[in-house]
Amino acid sequence: GDSVTQMEGPVTLSEEAFLTINCTYTATGYPSLFWYVQYPGEGLQLLLKATKADDKGSNKGFEATYRKETTSFHLEKGSVQVSDSAVYFCALSANQAGTALIFGKGTTLSVSS
């Protein structure tokens, strides 16, 4: 079945460091890919998405490119802030609208000043 694999955390960085969180997926067809973020004590917020190969999603300085050849959707940010400390989830949704999101296990990011 479809699955998502994320790098294990926690990831600990200093402010202004470069961030990469790896995400790879297994799916048939052409899934949509997402990054969600969960700040402490809060719900899930959509961070960015990409719906087809070579699409780049971006938001709040974060970027991820849908790479079909490597089945990857790595999250990057050039300069992290303390306020980026959160849990980041990579997820996929199969071809049909209304299907469930399949999540990776989440990566905890901690940024110190």
Added chain:
Amino acid sequence: DTAVSQTPKYLVTQMGNDKSIKCEQNLGHDTMYWYKQDSKKFLKIMFSYNNKELIINETVPNRFSPKSPDKAHLNLHINSLELGDSAVYFCASSQDSARTQYFGPGTRLTVL
């Protein structure tokens, strides 16, 4: 304006009790979902409804019963609560024509 709302935000109860969690969305979406987040933060689908019709029913104990009175509401009723039911439960919604799901703030259920 809250897009997807859930009540209550926190729920503490004793084993064996019955409880309900309510979810409402004002986005005009056709599909609603329940996800469970365990203590290790892992998220898994439980149910989804499309226009009040059940379309996803994962291997969840039948003590869990979703109910959708209309397409803007999806409630989750849990009978005979067990310690292992302690988790955060998230409601989400999406439009039929899209795959992006929008999540509520979550309900943290603690069973003592």
